[in-house]
Amino acid sequence: MKARFSKALSMARRNPNVSRLSDSAPSVVLLSVARLRTIGRAFRPLLVSSAFLGLLGACAWMPHEPTKEEIAQLMKQSFAERGGAKLDRLEQSALQSICSDYTGKEVPKALKEQLEQAALASVRYPADGKYLGDFKNGERIAQSGVGLQFSDAPGTVAGGNCYACHQISKQELAYGNIGPTLYNYGKLRGDSEPILKYTWARIYNAHAFNACNSMPRFGAAGILTEAQIKDVMALLLDPKSPVNQ
Amino acid sequence: MADPMKIRAAARGDVVDVRVLMAHEMETGQRKDAAGKLVPAWFISDVTASLNGKPVVKAFWGPAVSKNPYLQFKVKGGKAGDKISITWVDNKGDKRTDEVTVS
Amino acid sequence: MKSITLSHDGRERARSSLSLLSSAKAGRAGARFSQQAMLLFSGLLATTMACAQPRDATELEIEKYRQMLQDGNPAELVSLKGEGLWKKKQGPKQLSLEGCDLGLGPGVVKGANAQLPRYFADADAVMDLESRIVHCMVTIQGIDRQKVIARPYSGAGQSATDMEALVAYVVEESRGMKINVPQEHVKEKEAFARGEKIFYFRGGPYDFSCASCHAVDNQRIRLQGLPNLTKTEPAQKAFASWPAYRVSQGALRTMQWRIYDCFRQQRFPELKYLSPASVDLITYLGARANGGVMETPAIKR
Amino acid sequence: MSFSRREALKGGAGVGLYGAMLALGMIRPGTAQAQAAMQAAFQTKGIPDTLKALGAAGAAESADVSIVSPDIAENGAVVPVGVTSKLPNTDMVALLVDKNPNALAGAYQFLDGGVAEVNMRVKMGQSSDVFAIVRADGKYYMAKKEIKVTLGGCGG
Numbered sequence: 159m160k161a162r163f164s165k166a167l168s169m170a171r172r173n174p175n176v177s178r179l180s181d182s183a184p185s186v187v188l189l190s191v192a193r194l195r196t197i198g199r200a201f202r203p204l205l206v207s208s209a210f211l212g213l214l215g216a217c218a219w220m221p222h223e224p225t226k227e228e229i230a231q232l233m234k235q236s237f238a239e240r241g242g243a244k245l246d247r248l249e250q251s252a253l254q255s256i257c258s259d260y261t262g263k264e265v266p267k268a269l270k271e272q273l274e275q276a277a278l279a280s281v282r283y284p285a286d287g288k289y290l291g292d293f294k295n296g297e298r299i300a301q302s303g304v305g306l307q308f309s310d311a312p313g314t315v316a317g318g319n320c321y322a323c324h325q326i327s328k329q330e331l332a333y334g335n336i337g338p339t340l341y342n343y344g345k346l347r348g349d350s351e352p353i354l355k356y357t358w359a360r361i362y363n364a365h366a367f368n369a370c371n372s373m374p375r376f377g378a379a380g381i382l383t384e385a386q387i388k389d390v391m392a393l394l395l396d397p398k399s400p401v402n403q
Numbered sequence: 404m405a406d407p408m409k410i411r412a413a414a415r416g417d418v419v420d421v422r423v424l425m426a427h428e429m430e431t432g433q434r435k436d437a438a439g440k441l442v443p444a445w446f447i448s449d450v451t452a453s454l455n456g457k458p459v460v461k462a463f464w465g466p467a468v469s470k471n472p473y474l475q476f477k478v479k480g481g482k483a484g485d486k487i488s489i490t491w492v493d494n495k496g497d498k499r500t501d502e503v504t505v506s
Numbered sequence: 507m508k509s510i511t512l513s514h515d516g517r518e519r520a521r522s523s524l525s526l527l528s529s530a531k532a533g534r535a536g537a538r539f540s541q542q543a544m545l546l547f548s549g550l551l552a553t554t555m556a557c558a559q560p561r562d563a564t565e566l567e568i569e570k571y572r573q574m575l576q577d578g579n580p581a582e583l584v585s586l587k588g589e590g591l592w593k594k595k596q597g598p599k600q601l602s603l604e605g606c607d608l609g610l611g612p613g614v615v616k617g618a619n620a621q622l623p624r625y626f627a628d629a630d631a632v633m634d635l636e637s638r639i640v641h642c643m644v645t646i647q648g649i650d651r652q653k654v655i656a657r658p659y660s661g662a663g664q665s666a667t668d669m670e671a672l673v674a675y676v677v678e679e680s681r682g683m684k685i686n687v688p689q690e691h692v693k694e695k696e697a698f699a700r701g702e703k704i705f706y707f708r709g710g711p712y713d714f715s716c717a718s719c720h721a722v723d724n725q726r727i728r729l730q731g732l733p734n735l736t737k738t739e740p741a742q743k744a745f746a747s748w749p750a751y752r753v754s755q756g757a758l759r760t761m762q763w764r765i766y767d768c769f770r771q772q773r774f775p776e777l778k779y780l781s782p783a784s785v786d787l788i789t790y791l792g793a794r795a796n797g798g799v800m801e802t803p804a805i806k807r
Numbered sequence: 808m809s810f811s812r813r814e815a816l817k818g819g820a821g822v823g824l825y826g827a828m829l830a831l832g833m834i835r836p837g838t839a840q841a842q843a844a845m846q847a848a849f850q851t852k853g854i855p856d857t858l859k860a861l862g863a864a865g866a867a868e869s870a871d872v873s874i875v876s877p878d879i880a881e882n883g884a885v886v887p888v889g890v891t892s893k894l895p896n897t898d899m900v901a902l903l904v905d906k907n908p909n910a911l912a913g914a915y916q917f918l919d920g921g922v923a924e925v926n927m928r929v930k931m932g933q934s935s936d937v938f939a940i941v942r943a944d945g946k947y948y949m950a951k952k953e954i955k956v957t958l959g960g961c962g963g
Binding site for chain 3 (some may be wrong): 960
């Protein structure tokens with residue numbers, strides 16, 4: 159009973175949050191505010207019940223269900239800036255907020271499509287039209303798990319840590335399975351223009367194809383440089399790369 | 404002063420199984436500290452195990468032995484109630500001896 | 507482009523059915539299996555998947571590695587030191603921590619950590635083990651709080667901090683005890699509710715939440731298995747095995763450190779020691795693990 | 808007892824000489840000379856020179872010597888390795904890691920009652936062959952095994 163109640167409560171709260179967050183973090187919003195408002199309107203009946211449930215939540219015998227603002231506040235209070243890791247990292251973008259709410263659940267189709275379109279629009283393809291760099295560098299980037307941590311020395315060049323989640327070359331045994339295997343990636347797909355563009359976009363902002371998946375937005379979030387992405391692309395797609403042997 | 408060891412000694416038939424944990428940094432001499440300076444090697448170099456006061460096993464170690472070393476060995480001819488003692492000496496001359504009764 | 511996405515999904519499906527096969531092969535005791543079969547079928551699948559045996563040669567060898575480490579856990583050396591510290595008269599008031607109430611009454615250490623975090627009326631707050639030890643050092647021994655929490659974790663080449671030693675001792679006294687993190691007091695329930703939100707909070711440049719790594723069965727990062735903390739059995743096993751001695755760091759790592767380092771890997775800013783978010787998250791993880799059996803301090807890579 | 812490694816090395820006796828003396832049984836265990844020889848062996852690099860330093864050059868592979876360890880270690884800081892010898896009258900066992908800065912990790916002498924079966928934990932900088940060297944009835948034997956060292960955890 160209690161579980162069902164709190165589930166209803168959190169579902170009801172979800173929608174006002176979306177539009178609220180888009181207002182509070184304009185610089186990182188991927189979706190336009192107007193679009194999100196449209197989505198919010200579609201869920202208006204839930205808004206009403208949310209207010210009702212909120213009243214119930216105020217009773218002393220009921221534990222208080224935390225609001226998004228309270229969690230945001232709590233996070234800010236609980237972390238300290240160090241090195242390059244500033245507190246603004248705790249300000250959720252619309253994408254982060256929505257994906258937090260839908261972890262382990264199906265994102266509604268319309269919302270999912272909007273997120274994917276916005277993600278695809280964020281992709282910047284290489285200006286010189288060259289997609290493939292040096293696969294040996296790519297392997298180093300795929301192996302390296304440093305970068306963007308508060309413990310990193312200033313100037314640390316971030317890696318991609320691809321092996322943390324993917325099998326890539328056969329030589330590396332210590333690979334994760336959060337993402338699919340990428341062994342023989344290029345051998346299976348070839349290196350046609352659509353494949354190059356798709357792979358680039360997938361690395362740049364994987365939400366373009368599967369909104370709210372777990373993969374970091376290596377390009378869109380500025381984790382890897384354009385040159386680094388080219389090297390990782392070569393690791394996957396260069397016929398000479400160990401991945402394609 | 405060095406922290407105490409943890410020693411377990413259990414007899415099975417006439418063989419005593421001994422397991423020892425020693426508290427020691429076991430610095431390799433290759434690690435750099437936060438300031439980029441090499442931390443000098445510091446490790447247990449000699450371990451002597453004795454059964455009722457008589458040495459039975461001697462170990463010679465270099466800095467490749469892991470931090471807080473673990474050592475397991477067996478001694479023939481012991482029984483419950485006997486004494487197993489372990490003494491280690493490190494390369495700075497620090498030493499420590501602990502003793503247990505075989506169970 | 508579409509076909510690629512599809513084939514990717516196809517592979518994913520193929521993989522999970524494979525893992526089902528092998529976990530069935532790994533074979534639990536027949537009696538237990540048929541007993542489970544009476545439960546909801548989906549529930550059965552979920553359980554067997556969650557505790558699947560290692561699936562490939564690499565994982566089997568890693569399992570052997572972990573087994574070989576079990577005997578001879580240097581955490582015992584740390585807890586030995588911690589017991590000494592617990593019983594030592596210290597601070598301006600020259601008292602030991604033996605009068606500290608860890609939730610089961612003043613002086614009761616046995617089993618206390620299996621029931622933490624919990625609400626403490628004297629502080630009108632939910633506290634995890636480390637918050638409570640600090641509270642006792644301040645109120646009983648009269649030691650300055652800032653001094654106590656200034657350096658909770660040992661660094662490379664340093665021996666265990668006092669906090670690490672005390673934690674090792676207290677958690678060893680809960681080894682073998684059933685996890686029973688209370689959810690009675692309204693503040694305990696609220697801590698849990700906030701902890702759950704924090705668990706799903708995606709943020710930082712990598713867009714990670716705790717759930718990014720800990721909400722799916724049979725996942726591993728590199729070779730490190732990632733317990734699905736949204737399922738009871740893996741949640742129990744995970745909570746039961748922290749604090750632990752980390753062989754790669756040669757140090758006893760506390761539960762606060764566990765959370766701290768997860769957030770570091772998530773690329774969040776630095777988690778403050780004993781911060782409200784940390785206590786809420788530990789409350790959530792602990793209460794989710796109720797019914798499990800404490801194996802602390804464990805030993806890990 | 809107070810021999811330092813530096814003294815051992817500058818003492819005129821080359822590593823090989825000490826080793827040969829050890830091998831021939833000219834040095835009695837427990838003496839200062841034996842100590843110095845052992846310390847010198849810890850300073851050598853690579854398997855061949857370390858074998859020489861131990862007086863064990865030309866050790867023959869033997870099925871009676873076994874290395875007990877996982878094939879893959881989750882972390883190089885702590886690799887559990889055991890050595891067992893079934894050869895009668897085994898009185899010395901040494902463990903060598905080829906790719907470590909100095910190959911010799913540890914050596915054990917079995918005196919009255921010591922059984923030739925030890926377990927220890929060593930650091931390995933990278934994947935490497937590991938050698939167990941055994942002395943039985945004055946002769947040297949060996950076993951070899953590759954241990955892969957992987958990167959545990961999240962990789963950062």
